[in-house]
Amino acid sequence: MSKEKVLEVKDLKKHFSAGKDKLIKAVDGISFDIFKGETFGLVGESGSGKSTAGRTIIRLYDATSGQVTFNGEDVHGKKSKDQLRKFNRKMQMIFQDPSSSLNPRMTVLDIIAEGIDVHNLAKNDTERKKRVEELLEVVGLNKEHATRFPHEFSGGQRQRIGIARALAVEPDFIIADEPISALDVSIQAQVVNLLKKLQKDRGLTYLFIAHDLSMVKYISDRIGVMYMGNLVELADSDELYDNPVHPYTKSLLSAIPLPDPRYERERQRITYDPSAHDMSEQAEFREIKPGHWVRATTKEYEQYKKDLNIK
Amino acid sequence: MSKLLEVKDLKVSFNTYNGEVQAVRGVSFDLNKGETLAIVGESGSGKSVTSMALMQLLASAGFIKDGQILLEGEDLVKKSNKEMQKIRGKDISMVFQDPMSSLNPTMKIGNQIMEGLIKHQNMSRDQAKKRALELLHQVGIPQPEVRINQYPHQFSGGMRQRVVIAIALACNPKVLIADEPTTALDVTIQAQILELMKDIQKEIDSAIIFITHDLGVVANVADRVAVMYAGKIVEIGTVDDIFYNPKHPYTWGLLGSMPTLDSTDEELYAIPGSPPDMLKPPVGDAFAPRNEFALEIDTQMEPPMFKVSDTHYAATWLLHEDAPKINPPESVMQRMQGFANTGRKDGDK
Numbered sequence: 001m002s003k004e005k006v007l008e009v010k011d012l013k014k015h016f017s018a019g020k021d022k023l024i025k026a027v028d029g030i031s032f033d034i035f036k037g038e039t040f041g042l043v044g045e046s047g048s049g050k051s052t053a054g055r056t057i058i059r060l061y062d063a064t065s066g067q068v069t070f071n072g073e074d075v076h077g078k079k080s081k082d083q084l085r086k087f088n089r090k091m092q093m094i095f096q097d098p099s100s101s102l103n104p105r106m107t108v109l110d111i112i113a114e115g116i117d118v119h120n121l122a123k124n125d126t127e128r129k130k131r132v133e134e135l136l137e138v139v140g141l142n143k144e145h146a147t148r149f150p151h152e153f154s155g156g157q158r159q160r161i162g163i164a165r166a167l168a169v170e171p172d173f174i175i176a177d178e179p180i181s182a183l184d185v186s187i188q189a190q191v192v193n194l195l196k197k198l199q200k201d202r203g204l205t206y207l208f209i210a211h212d213l214s215m216v217k218y219i220s221d222r223i224g225v226m227y228m229g230n231l232v233e234l235a236d237s238d239e240l241y242d243n244p245v246h247p248y249t250k251s252l253l254s255a256i257p258l259p260d261p262r263y264e265r266e267r268q269r270i271t272y273d274p275s276a277h278d279m280s281e282q283a284e285f286r287e288i289k290p291g292h293w294v295r296a297t298t299k300e301y302e303q304y305k306k307d308l309n310i311k
Numbered sequence: 312m313s314k315l316l317e318v319k320d321l322k323v324s325f326n327t328y329n330g331e332v333q334a335v336r337g338v339s340f341d342l343n344k345g346e347t348l349a350i351v352g353e354s355g356s357g358k359s360v361t362s363m364a365l366m367q368l369l370a371s372a373g374f375i376k377d378g379q380i381l382l383e384g385e386d387l388v389k390k391s392n393k394e395m396q397k398i399r400g401k402d403i404s405m406v407f408q409d410p411m412s413s414l415n416p417t418m419k420i421g422n423q424i425m426e427g428l429i430k431h432q433n434m435s436r437d438q439a440k441k442r443a444l445e446l447l448h449q450v451g452i453p454q455p456e457v458r459i460n461q462y463p464h465q466f467s468g469g470m471r472q473r474v475v476i477a478i479a480l481a482c483n484p485k486v487l488i489a490d491e492p493t494t495a496l497d498v499t500i501q502a503q504i505l506e507l508m509k510d511i512q513k514e515i516d517s518a519i520i521f522i523t524h525d526l527g528v529v530a531n532v533a534d535r536v537a538v539m540y541a542g543k544i545v546e547i548g549t550v551d552d553i554f555y556n557p558k559h560p561y562t563w564g565l566l567g568s569m570p571t572l573d574s575t576d577e578e579l580y581a582i583p584g585s586p587p588d589m590l591k592p593p594v595g596d597a598f599a600p601r602n603e604f605a606l607e608i609d610t611q612m613e614p615p616m617f618k619v620s621d622t623h624y625a626a627t628w629l630l631h632e633d634a635p636k637i638n639p640p641e642s643v644m645q646r647m648q649g650f651a652n653t654g655r656k657d658g659d660k
Binding site for chain 1: 353354468497498499500501502505506524525526527528529530531533550551554555564565566567568569570571578579580581582583585
């Protein structure tokens with residue numbers, strides 16, 4: 001791919017200390033790139049470190065080690081207030097729970113305008129209000145909604161407010177951490193369609209974190225699968241679903257129930273046994289096919305290659 | 312098949328400061344022995360309230376306004392609270408969504424399982440303990456002798472849900488109500504729990520009412536499916552009826568809004584708008600304002616249940632003989648056809 005890299009993550013680690021001598025390696029050395037205009041999906045079970053990865057990338061957590069480069073600049077490391085402000089404007093986040101990520105005592109107008117205020121994007125109150133009203137319309141709400149409080153909205157509408165807030169500072173890159181998990185199926189489709197439309201209109205790049213694999217497959221161009229703080233496989237979304245290589249990816253894919261009773265009657269679940277791996281050496285993240293990466297030891301790598309060729 | 316449970320025209324309302332919220336507005340269905348009925352719908356459609364009404368576990372503001380709940384011919388609505396206590400956990404039991412909040416954090420899980428056995432089956436503590444060990448083994452918890460003396464926080468989410476299932480199954484209930492039992496769990500754990508529930512159902516022959524909004528799960532577990540919208544069942548049929556021959560526009564919308572693994576770049580079929588406010592249920596078909604196929608009559612009169620086949624009923628005027636012939640939206644049609652040619656190719660072949 002000769003596309004422009006927006007984000008480069010290199011051997012990123014985030015460890016949390018859990019009392020004396022205990023270290024939780026939530027993210028333990030992940031590397032990937034995200035290209036301009038694409039949607040990169042990050043999937044994994046709870047506890048796999050996918051949310052921690054997202055939060056570390058946007059500097060909500062300080063990285064233990066490793067590097068995150070955004071538009072050629074290091075995200076972590078010392079920054080002046082001005083530099084930080086510039087960075088914050090270009091990268092924004094949408095959170096999972098739309099009710100706890102909106103301040104219940106602020107009006108929608110103030111919630112969305114907060115970023116506009118911080119970055120002095122509006123000259124006066126009329127312009128500020130106008131911008132917010134425009135944003136509300138972009139996300140499918142009315143300008144009358146601006147004076148209301150978050151509790152007056154349904155879950156789907158609140159998530160739209162969260163999206164409008166993220167868009168207010170005109171970012172290039174948005175991290176969406178399980179943005180639709182808390183929503184009903186019919187509303188999920190509305191929000192996903194909205195995110196896709198915004199991407200087309202504004203050339204946004206997304207990091208989409210979720211555990212709902214069918215939705216991730218639908219929205220993402222490329223997908224990374226996380227397990228226990230490590231990326232175990234990374235590929236174009238079709239490639240990942242058609243030719244999964246890592247046994248964990250296979251088990252994850254085989255566990256998704258699909259809305260198709262006939263298929264469901266025959267679906268065979270593959271269970272993942274972490275102890276079945278080759279333990280003779282440390283596994284590494286290797287490219288098995290152009291653009292298709294898998295975490296494997298040398299021996300496993302050869303085996304996986306053979307498996308792929310047979311197919 | 313024998314009818315185990317018959318729900319007839321059940322209406323449940325809640326008194327609130329703003330007035331009466333009509334959460335369930337006339338729901339009727341049967342449940343046969345040993346079968347799994349899935350109830351699907353959005354939040355606020357009344358699916359959980361229906362199940363709570365069956366157990367008579369409604370919050371104090373809620374009340375059963377009308378209707379009958381016949382368990383083997385006996386009307387549960389007429390039972391006193393004391394009589395219900397003898398039925399709950401014995402004839403009907405429940406698995407809740409969140410296993411952390413449905414277990415008592417200060418009680419060892421062994422005692423929580425034994426509680427029902429001692430109360431309902433007059434077992435001694437020793438007998439109950441023996442049975443509890445069996446149950447833990449049955450739901451696939453390793454080292455039951457150790458685990459029985461542990462507290463809920465020492466279990467993972469999936470293991471906790473297994474404990475909740477063990478409690479629910481303790482007295483071999485005739486009806487098991489599972490209210491989103493896997494929604495809080497990861498896909499791989501979800502798959503395990505669903506398999507467990509199916510295995511156990513085969514063993515003890517309970518009927519299961521499975522409440523969920525995940526159509527993938529429905530396709531996996533259900534024999535029959537009831538689709539609820541705005542406090543009513545809008546379509547009911549066998550799982551094949553609902554997935555391969557849906558008739559109600561709301562069911563189309565639900566099916567269309569889920570991406571399949573083969574879905575391409577086209578937009579998802581999203582149902583516009585949001586569900587109605589049940590303080591003032593709309594006149595006519597409650598789904599009409601969100602329904603692109605709504606007819607004029609939809610805003611005036613509620614559609615009755617039309618019969619599609621012996622097993623399949625749907626409440627939409629589109630099935631009336633005078634109604635124009637309307638096909639489901641393109642994406643839903645494609646999906647139905649795609650399904651007919653059986654699922655996706657398997658990755659591991």
